[in-house]
Amino acid sequence: MSQDFRIVWANCLRVIRTEVGEQSFRTWFEPIAPVELQGKVLTIQVPSVYFYEFLEEHYVEELKRAIFQELGPEGRLEYSVVVDQGNAQAPPRAMHLPPARKAAPGTPAVENRAPVNGRPYNSNGSPPQNNGFGRNAGAPPARHLVPGANTATAAQAQAANTLRNPFDAAKTMDRNIVPSQLNTTYTFENYVEGDCNRLARSAGLAVANKPGTTAFNPLMVYGGVGLGKTHLVQAIGNHIKATNTEKFVLYVSAEKFTNQFIESLQRNAVQDFANFYLLVDVLILDDVQFLANKGKTQEMFFHIFNHLHQGGRQIVMTSDRPPRELSGLEDRLLSRFKWGLTADVQSPDFETRIAIIQNKAQQDGMEIAPQVVEYLAHSVPTNVRELEGVLTTLLAQSVLTRRDIDLDMAKGALRHIIEEVEAEVNVDFIQKTVADYFSIPVALLKEKTRKKEVVTARQVAMYFTKEHTTHSLKTIGYHFGGRDHATVIHSVQTVSDLIDSDKKFKEQISELRKKFVQK
């Protein structure tokens, strides 16, 4: 006997209701209408693409279980998504979507199924793209549902029509359960502070503590690749979410924002797109340079920006370059970017790299000897992401070979990655060469001893480190047993004076210099 789709769905809801909270049930399941049951394929209608994506992102397991319980292992679920609410002249339109995510092997119920009666949703028939809020919602096949074929469609269409007014949208949407798209591992606690990011970090913290009410609105963080911009702005979002639970925080890359906007244009749903963004209390837009030369997207962002800013909402952005270099962006946008604070993040200095490595190692439960940490900090001087990659390689080596991480292992494992840096003169090489020349152990250069020959060798090594590396005085001091920058200045000056006044000493320095130049 064939089953009635309404009864099947009602039974599914009974199962789901026991698994999700009451509020989530009301928000995400009550608006769903069952449409049909063809064999073991149940089709349900949801009010929007966003709604569909949210279900797929958050409730796919509950749906799978319910379908399995009702329809058995052959059971399948498909979505009919309302894409146009229609009006007096035109009927509502919906498109047919399979679940976005394939079921894992062995898990029954929800999985992809070839669409029936479909025509390409993308006008160019292109393959699916990731256009949604983290879900693959592109290029679904579409079909028209008969208008009014079920009463829920008309009711939903009417309800959705009320969203046409942005100010109503804020009242009708439960913002607490819209995902912020934040990666919760990015926090202020694990964002190491250094000279390279001090301003950006403290401005970020101020914004995180008082979103929308500081002078830093918008806050624009810019800097090179892999230097921690995303980490910082996500830390802001996570902090606000933890301390201001009523705020709707949204993180989105400018690329995703653009794709969503294009999708909304294709669906005639630009107003819905705008409505959604106008609800946001804290908008974090990553990689804003991606908006360059995309006039329509910029225009939309301009309106969203104005509305949010006027309403005292916080806007945080990142860019790979300072606003003045953002060519391809309209002046009216650029001038708004400068209303608040623009802060850069730079390559971390040596001490900050040490702290970052220690921090990451601790997070990963790795034990790394101090000389290995220093070696890594030396070897990967610019990009924090690369530094992390190196640590991951080391960790993998250590686990696979069941060896502790020591300097030899670090050098061996990373030879191919840091070849180039190795070939340069670095502080280790200088210290070793100078110590050998003066016939003293390298370790003494870093110790407190005031013996004359050690003091001279130390000063010479500092002098060459200043000459052959780009380290700051502070960093050089760090390498010589944590001496301060004044000691380094004094050493460099003393060696310069001796070169001028002591012929033999001058020859020694020339001899040594050749070793570094030949290197």
Ligand SMILES: Nc1ncnc2c1ncn2[C@@H]1O[C@H](COP(=O)(O)OP(=O)(O)OP(=O)(O)O)[C@@H](O)[C@H]1O
């Ligand atoms: N100061 C820091 N403390 C701790 N981790 C950091 C720091 N800076 C960067 N990182 C880490 O380095 C990695 C790269 O950082 P992130 O992705 O934020 O860089 P980005 O500047 O946004 O890069 P891109 O321009 O490529 O998007 C991340 O894993 C991040 O956690």
